[in-house]
Amino acid sequence: MVKKRRAFSGEKVFDFFVYLIIAVLLLIFIVPLLYVLSSSFTPYSEIIKHGGFVLIPQEITLSAYKQLLGTTGIVTAFKVSLFVTVVGTTINMILSVLVAYPLSKKDLPGRQLLTLLVVFTMMFNGGLIPTYLTVKGTGLLDTVWALIIPGAISTYNVILLKNYFQAMPEELFEAATIDGAGGFRSLLTIAVPLAKPVTMTVMLLYMVGNWNVFYPAIYYIYDPALKPLQVILRDILLSANSVLTGNVDAATPTLTLQMAAIVVTSVPIILVYPFIQKHFTKGIMMGAVKG
Template identity: 55%
Template sequence: MVRRWEERVIDSVVYAILGLAGLAAIFPLMYVVSVSITPFSEVLKNGGFLLIPRSVTFSAYYQLFTQSNIPRAFSVTVFITVIGTLINLVLTALMAYPLSRKQLPGRSIFLMLVVFTMLFNGGIIPTYLIVKSLGLIDSVWSMILPNAIWSFNVLIMKSFFENLPEELFESARMDGAKEFRILMQIVLPLSVPSMLTVGLFYMVGHWNEFFQAVMYVTDRTLFPLQVVIREILMLTQQPLENAENMLPTETMQMASVVMASLPIIIIYPFIQKHFTKGMLLGSIKG
């Protein structure tokens, strides 16, 4: 009886902590969404703090799509995310598969070089000079190719490949299959959790692309979503006269934040199961 009572107390404490953590995560999201769809006059009446709107307006979202650079930036970001993630997955799989084969000559050296790039890089200026010499300045490819392969994701996928039964590879080789065919017809179909995990990492990175756009892109028509949203967030506050009819900067800011976060929030629940499975399976072996 004493042990059962102690377990109930521990469970209650754990649930309380999880509940507080959930509220801490949901609270900012509720605030941003509420302000983005509430007339600014009502926001002012509540002292700038509002969680449940009493009246709803989508004027901020309408202005974002009709009177700003958001639609063009959104299309640029979608292109970077889709094409960039496909390139990332193809190159990462092609690199991780040979590194997962213990019979690869010089395998330890290649792995050491991969880990080395996780700790050190060439620096901002040498990277910029390389991008410039390749003619990628003011191109969407400057936001894709410099980060075509992430070393951390290579190691995750390599570990997953190593956990596949070796008998599959031996039987395929006995049937005359070459390594590329083994990768395409055996390894990749069995590696969906790992591919989704790595793909999510790449996708989020491309969707939040900001630094490379600032470094390599000066053409405003090629700015991705995050750069345009930063410009909106940096706008000075407008005067507060005629608050009923005006669309102030704060409402636009909150609407732009929602627009940037919503796609990832929608996609993640559908791949959460595969994401968790891929992380666990990819961490068993190093």
């Protein structure tokens, strides 16, 4: 009886520390998010009064969002980012699946060499200047396709897909072949539906990368009408006047603009994530371990 009481007491102590650790971790993740959101709505006078740290603003101002969304070209930049995200992710997924599926087949001639070449690109690349010359030589320079084509395939995502496809029972594809299905039909009707967790995970990774595209736009895009949202927001922040004179609420400080820019760029991905989150962890774990 005493041993049972001690065991029960030990479990309660263990549960207490588990919940304590979870609470601490929750604060670590929640406080920065709350700080960013609050700072984007807080007048500069209140930020100064509280030493630059405000979690719950007593006054609310939309000046930062008005300045960001009212800037010339912001709507066009949003459309460019949306196009790159939707079209780019579609191209990413099609090409990645078409590369990963054949590499998962053990009877593919030269499979080991092809896999080695794919992995080689993960460790070494041609560098910025050769890549720029390639983009220029193919006529992609100063076009929206320069934001999509050069990074159309991620080696890491291909490996995730390959490992997942490779772990599927081969009997399924043999049965489909007997029924008259070709390789492409087996891919669409068997492999892709069964690989939904990993495909949704890879799609989310591509979406985040395409939405946040920045350096390719700096390197390859000169036309202001083709610049994505991230670059336009960067230009706004650089041109913002951080030295305030007179009434501190008459101008929008750089800090408030920065926080508002973070919110504006994060909201679209945050809205999409809940629909994919249930597949994310499962896809990462299974795609990385299996095979």
